[in-house]
Amino acid sequence: QFLRAFTDFLAFMVLFNYIIPVSMYVTVEMQKFLGSYFLTWDEEMFDEDTGEGPLVNTSDLNEELGQIEYVFTDKTGTLTENNMEFIECCIEGHVYVPHVICNGQILHDCTGIDMIDSSPGGSGKEREELFFRALCLCHTVQVKDDDSVDGLKKNQLSRRSCIYISSSPDEVALVEGIQRYVFELLEVLSFDSVRRRMSVIVKSSTGDIFLFCKGADSSIFPRVKEGKIDQIRSRVERNAVEGLRTLCVAYKKLTAEEYSNAQKLLQNAKLALQDREKKLAEVYEKIERDFILLGATAVEDRLQEKAADTIEALQKAGIKVWVLTGDKMETAAATCYACKLFRRNTQILELTTKKIEEQSLHDVLFDLSKTVLRHNGSLTRDTFSGTNKPQCTFIQLTAELEPEAAVQANALKETGLDAAENCSCSAALIFNTFFFFQIVKLIKLSKEHPITLAIGDGANDVSMILEAHVGIGIIGKEGRQAARNSDYAIPKFKHLKKMLLVHGHFYYVRISELVQYFFYKNVCFIFPQFLYQFFCGFSQQTLYDTAYLTLYNISFTSLPILLYGLMEQHVSADTLKREPSLYRDVAKNALLRWRAFIYWTFLGVFDAVVFFFGAYFLFDNTVVTSNGQMFGNWTFGTLVFTVLVFTVTLKLALDTHYWTWINHFMIWGSLVFYIIFSLLWGGIIWPFLNYQRMYYVFMQMLSSGPAWLGIILLITVSLLPDVLKKVLCRQLWPTATERIQNASRHCREHISEFTPLACLKSPRYRSSDCSNSPARRSNSHSKKMMFTHWRGVDYSVLPSVFGYSNKHCRSSAGYRYNGSGLETSV
């Protein structure tokens, strides 16, 4: 008894396992893999300058591109071109601007640097010289000779015919500007992002030993002993406000004794086996002090083309953009303004240790951050800005984190994030770029678990790229580490717009439809089987032939949906690009919510009930052939299956908005294939089958008039609710706005509001509007011909038999193009 129950259970398992569509995984994988090629093939995303197109390193995340809620972007090299231009330098408080005076005009794109010496000579000269020496020497630029292929010599040669390679583009710019001296290099205290400065110890030809140091203002100024600090500081700050990258240069003269001490310390530290990093840092700390401030430089890094446009579009799309940068706050703010991340009307409320004391904003926030951060003496700046409109609250979160960022990150979490989550854009300033990923992690793990995207170009962005859900690398000047570690790599920041708004949107719509459709078609497939159990004594008898069971998901219905998953463009790409707000419609997984799932499942169950009971009543104890034969159970199953295949395929045809010849080929081809297969399968006695239940079943079914009529009727009825839903949602949009997340409907809205031409590329848009619309049949004239042919058959046949009125033929004929597939096949 128990065994019996167990085998019954297993038999039902085998019978109903089709409801979990195993083939879906295969199709989804194929769709993702092949779909990712569409990104690489996109010519608009090909960059002429670098000759690079987008790279896709993973195809798993395609649909995530349509779900992005947070974009974290690095500033340098990502938002900006990373093409540094030397703008000015300030030595001892005097400003030098390089330019060529040509006919009274100042040409900024000069190649040679001609200093306008605004300072009187004398002592200034000496400092100037030192300053430029420092700039020349204090770098790690490597020179690549033109004639040697892999001649990367680590030297400081400065010949004009050489190409300079450096880990930092500012250095190249500086060195290209100033090429003079030859020094003997003694020690390099290399740059790292914690110290934010680097030093070299050199020995000049005269035997003097100098230590030159350059770095960010914040790391240089505390170590300066003498020099015109105030003047230079003000200059630096002014430059920063203008969005220029600033560097401070200082030097110190070492005696031979001091040098040997330093050398010893360095040697010890470098040889240390344990905690080498730490010890080195300590030594550096000891050596790099008591500088004499020389001056500051300013280098401009232009915004990438269309960066502002892109950021604006992203914001319109409801994506929160965070700019993470290691630059000075003023520089960052200037960049943010330039790229329209902040608007002019944005009221910037800053929350810094300094500002808080003055303004006492957000007491809670401040208290929390202060208690955690005070011991470090570091600054936490939350810049808080908001317009009064609730939907566009801007919060600029700027945080300067010192190495113990993890602790402070927690503080941030408690403080800034609550506010930051409500805003649409932020900028975080982090001194140490290594801790970019902390911010990303914070957002990623916050309450709503938003999908995050990080974009960056350099090695320092890799951690962030890896941390975010989707990492995008810019194939930029700072090497390819970012591109190699990313999920997708694009040549320029502007391509992000198309990538998210167009490709991401498409990918998401495609994959969601694909998944839903798969469940739908399997519910349609298996539910009649389930119902049949009530009519066969719960004996696990299959309704369909084994060949049909096997091939349903493999060949009859697989290719059209795969193609849909690859090709579908529910709205044209241009419209998507022009109207970023369409992105909001798919945000938060809108198309795969419960409501959508339940709708699809309901549709599947409804269709299944229609198939089964339609066939049931059609066969219900009556004769349906002209020779008096009765149909067996296989004929019954075949009828249901035929209706099923046609309905499911035509449902997809109704959903397809973007028709290419491949779509036509696949959809009608699958139906034709089904017919041909059935004819062959039942029409020939196959030698390798030891039984053949399907022998002549299909032909016999087709020879029956009522079966034909029944098939057409059932297809019509099962497609009716979906058509109706589509029509009502489209037509009644003023009253049903909240029900509709359908982007295509929005497109319609946008058409009326903006451009009437936008949607005309999708001919099937209004095809399902109503039976009165002539557009419905205008897809192809051949179909129309079939359609009329069908109508002719109905007219001639029905009245003669049943004496029914013609009226219903005509009205249902509006939906009758469904039957056209049948006509093609016979």
Place this chain on the structure above:
Amino acid sequence: IDYTGTEPSSPCNKCLNVSWDSTPPCTCTINFTLEHSFESNVFMYYGLSNFYQNHRRYVKSRDDSQLNGDNSSLLVGIHACVLFSPVFEILYCYYFCLILGTTKPVNWPKPVYMLDSEPDNNGFINEDFIVWMRTAALPTFRKLYRLIERKNNLQPTLQAGKYSLDIAYNYPVHSFDGRKRMILSTISWMGGKNPFLGIAYITVGSICFFLGVVLLIIHHKYGNRNTSADIPN
């Protein structure tokens, strides 16, 4: 015409308790009246209800090689065993044993080879048997038994009047609440009488018509808001 005989008034009621292997079989006669004459060919069906011919074990047990007349295989599944054959003269329906050819099936009145009168037949190529072996889709089904052909164009095949049907009642169905029927039917090119298609077409047609009108109204009412969208491609 129902001849199950569960009602006491039925002439077949007496056969209810008769065992299926009694010889000679219990016979009963049912009188019926045709109100209209049947003009064209009349098809005679036997019908069964609540008889799960589509049971999986049943369907599975069909052996095509045997049905093709290959006698070497000796095993026959229950499919053939439960042969319900309401041959009205020799009405038999039996479970029979699995071994063919060697012994007479226990519950058949005749051995298999006697099922057909033609001498070179092994009993399987038999119209009744073939029809029976095409499993029905639903538990209530009917199967074609005989065709009464129209002899000439002047007379209807079956004239209106009184008829009587002799039934050899062999297969008791009351044990599983089944019903047995005999059906006489004429057939057009569409098959027999089936109101479903007609009703369904009328219903769907009127729904479509109604929806068409409703959508037309909606279209006119709301369509002008976005007339620009209605430019056909």
